[in-house]
Amino acid sequence: MAIKFTSVKVVPRFDQSPTGGFDVYWTVNAGGSAPTFQVSIADTESGPWTQLLQTRTSDNFLLNAGAQKINLGSGLTWFKIGAYIGSSLSAESLPADARNGMDRRIYLQYREILRRWKLTFDKTPMLPGFLFRRKFYGSKCTQCTDEILATPASSSCQVCFGTGIVGGYHTPISMRGDWSAQTAPRVVNKISKEPAGPQQVHVAKIKIFGVPDAKSEDLWVDFGTKVIHRIEEVIPEQWGGSVVTQTIVVSKLPPHHPAYKLTIPSSP
Numbered sequence: 001m002a003i004k005f006t007s008v009k010v011v012p013r014f015d016q017s018p019t020g021g022f023d024v025y026w027t028v029n030a031g032g033s034a035p036t037f038q039v040s041i042a043d044t045e046s047g048p049w050t051q052l053l054q055t056r057t058s059d060n061f062l063l064n065a066g067a068q069k070i071n072l073g074s075g076l077t078w079f080k081i082g083a084y085i086g087s088s089l090s091a092e093s094l095p096a097d098a099r100n101g102m103d104r105r106i107y108l109q110y111r112e113i114l115r116r117w118k119l120t121f122d123k124t125p126m127l128p129g130f131l132f133r134r135k136f137y138g139s140k141c142t143q144c145t146d147e148i149l150a151t152p153a154s155s156s157c158q159v160c161f162g163t164g165i166v167g168g169y170h171t172p173i174s175m176r177g178d179w180s181a182q183t184a185p186r187v188v189n190k191i192s193k194e195p196a197g198p199q200q201v202h203v204a205k206i207k208i209f210g211v212p213d214a215k216s217e218d219l220w221v222d223f224g225t226k227v228i229h230r231i232e233e234v235i236p237e238q239w240g241g242s243v244v245t246q247t248i249v250v251s252k253l254p255p256h257h258p259a260y261k262l263t264i265p266s267s268p
């Protein structure tokens with residue numbers, strides 16, 4: 001299967017010095033291949049391009065890419081992602097500009113709204129956590145899947161954690177969550193309508209920053225309690241067509257779930 005980029009999103013950072021910086025996220029269809037990625041930066045759409053990484057990343061994002069000041073004058077900062085299999089370039093994304101194609105006035109408003117939300121999420125009532133984004137490409141798990149019999153990945157597998165892809169999840173991203181939407185903080189009981197019959201499932205709603213976009217079946221780890229939650233649903237909240245915050249509906253994974261074998265960073 002040919003590797004194909006499906007999106008590149010550039011997000012301004014606000015936790016840096018006034019020189020700023022960007023986080024870059026991309027999505028790719030890569031099937032069973034496990035590419036590594038190189039992010040390049042340029043002042044114009046046509047380059048010249050400067051590669052940003054010494055070692056390519058296997059994740060689908062790069063935080064604090066090119067801590068350069070965004071040029072709000074005539075120029076723009078551009079990013080391009082290359083996907084490599086081994087040492088050969090297999091696919092390249094289209095160049096993406098730091099404003100994600102928005103006109104300057106709209107972009108400045110969007111950026112200001114993002115900045116305010118970032119400040120809000122940095123405040124103390126927000127609880128630190130990690131978003132573990134599920135892998136959708138990479139080496140297939142041979143421990144628990146049988147391609148000929150097409151058996152589903154086992155949720156008890158400690159190689160793929162039930163995702164069918166080795167490792168299961170990308171490097172966790174530190175974020176903060178607003179749990180205040182609960183009637184009872186942090187944990188709410190709800191009767192599930194699973195076919196197995198009624199059982200107690202802990203369901204909670206957490207509001208998080210809009211990027212990166214969370215998806216169903218990603219994981220949210222509450223740093224304080226180390227409890228791992230599976231994301232059941234994502235409700236994006238938009239401004240002008242761009243997601244600025246998202247509410248994730250999560251259910252608590254039971255303590256025996258193999259996801260608890262994932263390595264959780266020691267500080268948020």
Ligand SMILES: [Zn+2]
Binds near residue numbers: 157
């Ligand atoms: Zn597996």
